Amino acid sequence: MKFKGIIFDLDGTLVNSLEDISDAMNTVLTALNYPTHTYDDYQYFIGSGLRNLVSKALPSTNNSESQIETCFQNMVTQYRDNCTLKTKPYEGILDLLNSLSLKNIKLAIFSNKADELTKKIASEIFPDSFDIPVGLSFENLKKPNPFEAIAIAENWGFNTEEILFVGDSDIDMLTATNAKMFPVGVSWGYRTEKELIATGAQLVINSPLDLIRIL
Template sequence: MKKYDTIIFDLDGTLLNTLEDLTDSVNYALELYGYPKRSIEEIRKFLGNGVRKLIELAVPGGIDDPFYNECLEANQKHYSENMRNKTAPYNGIIELLQQLKEENYKLAVVSNKLDKAVKELVQDFFGEYIQVAIGETADISKKPAPDTVFQALQELQSSAGKAIYVGDSEVDVRTAKNAGTKCVAVTWGFRDRDVLEREGADFIIDRPIELMGIIG
């Protein structure tokens, strides 16, 4: 009998490398309002807490910036039209998902990205593997609150004790702890290993296939 039967993944930085498209959309919005562009490394550090926090960190005046709302809207519109330009699964992800599917694991994605984008990207890249995809909406608390994880578990008819949560940031480690699931942190995403170690991830992996050794 399997120790775990459910795997819940973060999306950006875990399954998909979205960094270039996200950076392009932020910089489009910043340039539109005469602000200096941000480097891809800056954007990498800003990610993990949803688009509103991303723009808050990117604009010079933060949440009180006079063009915060305009930049947020411009970024969202640009990203919705350009989110597939450079985005792709990380090496080894498709092979991992294929193996998990063959072994009948229940699979979900839970993300702080806006729900519409999450569902579209998951359908485009992982539609044959992922059964449930949940993003940020107005009526459910985003990560690190456990609400979206609980929703995924309910839809999959699973439980926290039978689930592993896989993500790439401190937000994901905290989400797993809050939901009562074990956390596997990945080093190929948007945070460095030392951040994941400090947060107390249960496991840290460097390649997708290493997940099989943890859940097997």
């Protein structure tokens, strides 16, 4: 099978955004005199969208829907202004993207981060690298729902079997499987190799340039 396109997850796959996300949420918690969390804690909060992260970060005694919504809006405001302050591409990612562009491979991002923020990070850190950066617009389209991934394939005019789906989480591997794409896990992100394999990864790579060998 010749793969013609690659869909990447964003956080934990292309960029290490853990500190910016954590700092924004901790700012919200501190303003409310709630306990904050470490970066290690947030590593396991990331992956299912910022609203879900807010719910996990709030104390169980202050976790009503109205509280989650208020804190979510505050967190997004904090994060929007600082989402590329500490966020950086993982080592080897820029070299990988350059190599893929030379091979005329179509590239997209599909993230559970809000669409506005996904596009902002993609444009600031990876200008002109991705044909389609897509984030979360509606909760019911959140990964592992494959709707947006399949829409990307249709936009390109490719069969889903012709696309690699690369991510660092169980959610990404399930999305790839649901979309009938080839799931590739990355070992440098927020989940373990064991978790990735258990949820469908056909391969787990240890360095970005390892992806070139698959192609």
